Amino acid sequence: MEIIHANVISNGAMLADAYVRASDGVIREIGAMEQYAPDGSKVLDAEGNVLCAGYIDQHTHGAMGYDVMDATKEALDEICRHHFRNGVTTILPTTMTASLEETTKVLSFLRDYAPPVPVKIPGVHMEGPFFSVKNRGAHIERLLTAPTDAWQQMIREHAEVVKMISLSPELEGMVSFIRLCGELGIVVSGGHDDGYDDPIYAAIEAGMRNVTHIFCCSSGITRRGSPWKRLGLTEIGLTDNRLYADAIADGNGIPYDLLPLLFRAKGRDRLIFISDSMRATGLQPGTYRLGSDEEGVIVDVTETAAILHGENLFAGSIACVSKMVEDAVKRSGIPLVDAVLAATRNPAALLGLEDRGDLLPGMASAMNLITKEGELRKTVVWETVYEKGEEIQ
Ligand SMILES: [Zn+2]
Known part of the structure; x- marks a missing residue:
């Protein structure tokens, strides 16, 4: 799973136009879009929204x-x-x-x-x-x-x-x-x-x-x-x-x-x-x-x-x-x-939750996509994207 064109809140700062790559429920890589090369996995375009834990x-x-x-x-x-x-x-x-x-x-x-x-x-x-x-x-x-x-x-x-x-x-x-x-x-x-x-x-x-x-x-x-x-x-x-x-x-x-x-x-x-x-x-x-x-x-x-x-x-x-x-x-x-x-x-x-609360390599891939005004849009866990308010059984 890759999320591209996101403003990523990581380690207390906002990384502009970045991507996040995750697999098996773990964040593997975070980088600037200039360095991004698709690896063939599922892609979510964040369209400039903010990605946070x-x-x-x-x-x-x-x-x-x-x-x-x-x-x-x-x-x-x-x-x-x-x-x-x-x-x-x-x-x-x-x-x-x-x-x-x-x-x-x-x-x-x-x-x-x-x-x-x-x-x-x-x-x-x-x-x-x-x-x-x-x-x-x-x-x-x-x-x-x-x-x-x-x-x-x-x-x-x-x-x-x-x-x-x-x-x-x-x-x-x-x-x-x-x-x-x-x-x-x-x-x-x-x-x-x-x-x-x-x-x-x-x-x-x-x-x-x-x-x-x-x-x-x-x-x-x-x-x-x-x-x-x-x-x-x-x-x-x-x-x-x-x-x-x-x-x-x-x-x-x-x-x-x-x-x-x-x-x-x-x-x-x-x-x-x-x-x-x-x-x-x-x-x-x-x-x-x-x-x-x-x-x-x-x-x-x-x-x-x-x-x-x-x-x-x-x-x-x-x-x-x-x-x-x-x-x-x-x-x-x-x-x-x-x-x-x-x-x-x-x-x-x-x-003392060391595997969550931030977006860093090695942490759990439980993420929110929000607007720049802080409004929740989507939640992404593992490979699944959930719309805000979506019913799950
Ligand atoms: Zn109370």
Whole structure:
């Protein structure tokens, strides 16, 4: 397979009028069109559009009426199909705060699950249950807990399927738990927290690497009974370069006018787009349940937002990472390459995914063809070209 006349985003730069050659699911060669010589394989003319790596979404709860907590093949199949139709070729299915039994069931299911479309699942993102009560957002209060021995034992037993855990860094016992996660190869992200200053820095020292949906239920600057201002996770996330920050860049979780500040603070290599997409993503506006059928919370969905019923709070989003790349360019004025990095190379770097997130020889041939305004046109995996939105069985 050869893709010719593409502007290729590779290694953080845009190669003008270039070609990419791939075989057996691996990129073999990238070069300028002047050097191009056809080798007789299938050719796709990109006609000057931009070719970049397939998108990565490290935080997605669901889509098309299904939630990861459903833990059925039908649910995960539809969630994967929805992402793939929208150019997302790698996802971390994300759990909500739930009981130990229910979480175990979801992890066990996903350990053996294989998607019906070319979407890679490096593992699960556990969002909760180790969160503060104050900034729990849509997470159910009575199910919040400390990382008890039983939870730690379960996580050890499922370590190969847990890729990431979001937790509140200030809670008791977190420093040793974060170290345990490091030993197990699990990426730790701070969020839904009520911390400030020292406990957050201690968590970073212990290995916390990311802020979960910054500006959405992450703690902010505070005084706590003295005139001295103390930084919350939001400000530490913005200022501490040891941390990545991920953002629900759908114009709601992060307003379009705020996104440039995030890029300026984190730089083009430390900001990550996440969908935090919920069950109603891809469906009509209406009332839906986020999380499991028994324990989930009610969410009112409009054309552009998912709002926690009766509260002034978003419950994730109904967007897809591909739309965030497009909106970052069109509505926030972010350079295209920087917007693409937030959906490709940066999450791959955080998650340690060495075979994806960029277009370089040796990497997986999972690619998106987008316009210069960031609008998704096609997804190319192995030798197959999929139109945006194409149905695949
Ligand atoms: Zn959340």
